[in-house]
Amino acid sequence: MQAPPPTPPTPRPKRLPPPPPVRGRRAVPLGLIAVLLVFVGLFTVGVGVGAATGFDLREIFRGPDKPPPRDFPVLEPSRPKRLRIPAIEVAAPILTVGLADDGSVAVPPLNRHNEAGWFGAGPTPGQYGPALIVGHADTRTGPSVFYRLRELKPGQRIEVLREDDETAVFQVNSVERYRKEKLPVQRVYGDYSRPSLRLVTCGGTWLGGDRGYADNVIVFASLIGTRKR
Template sequence: MAGQYPYGGEPPQDRGSTALRSVLILAAVAGVVTVVAGLLIVLRSPQEYGLASQRDMLPVTVQPDGKATGQPAQALFKAAPTVPPPLPQLNPAPPMLPSTPQRIVIKRLGINAPVQSVGLAKDGTIQVPPADNPNLAGWYRNMSTPGEAGPAVMLGHKDTRTRSAVFSRLYEIRNGDTIEVKRQDHTTAVFTVGGVEQASKKTFPTQRVYGSQSNAQLHLITCGGTYNRSIGHYTDNIIVYATMTSSYRG
């Protein structure tokens, strides 16, 4: 009959529908190609698109090398773990009475940070400042206070998983630089750097850092060396040895 199709037959396709379908398929293919190309660009340069963490971009060269400041490289202090800390070429100032530290200031490195008291963790290691406050230094309260006779020990993060932290530039410090620690008794102890050491965490110079000293010293510790992604830690420590050479009220 007119207007009917034989059994088993298929109605002829509408040409307009076919053209529209072809256009839609081509548009979809083009869209997929565009997305893939964009992803390839982003993956090749993740830091330009905010996808690379600060830690992923950290240099893996041995520190310090002096290149960051354009100054000649300074020789790192190297000695057996039992050798005393290096002293600056200035006479030490007489030690002061104990007083809790409140802020640490290293003007040349742009550091001006509050100080928090820390103790020992359950595993016997020194606690570190909380990672959620990267601009915070920790003072080990079981040792001397800064300015008191003996070594005062402060720790700070080099970085967190998302940004740099309080001691990110500590490897740039140089012999003769000054470090100020503002204390609770309204005095400021001024320390002069005598040496910088990069030590493997496997051979940490415990005696040099924590051993008894007759003058007032300040030892700063942060991470250094290369970042081992398999264990989530740096291989080394950067240790700064400084001796109190003056103080002032304020």
């Protein structure tokens, strides 16, 4: 009996050539896309206080009508010029900021991300009430002015040089983190028990897109003294 002819080998499927690239565009790795999205979010999201809680910061910063008690130093109004926090190696100019389009506190422009921003509708540092200074945590080029803010500890010093050449010296009371939608508004902005300072930046979980970080990192500090430059 004659043997059957051998079975021919199964042909391998031909590998199709890759599609030609679209002119004018380059492929971007997925990891790099994710990084770019994070940094775009850092640029488009501000400190994020105000809009989520539905209050008018200008109104709450008016403070009480009665004069402050004199149990502690109280300075006359004078615009802040420079911020110094020795414990985290911050020495930065201060510019004046207002409200962003969404009603939140604006932050310094990105080309000045290593400067701090004083909210000009509130008290000046050393004046009766809570002075508010905000700043970026980071940008695509690296850390910004308030990158290490969360490292501050109670008892450490913060100094603000003012235009009248008086330096307001504050002591850190606490460093706290809050979800932006659960910000204790009255405690942060409505405390007119004495001259105080609030330093604010972003922190917590990155939510992506135009939502930015989930939290605000807030330093609470009280005025403990002054000195001439």
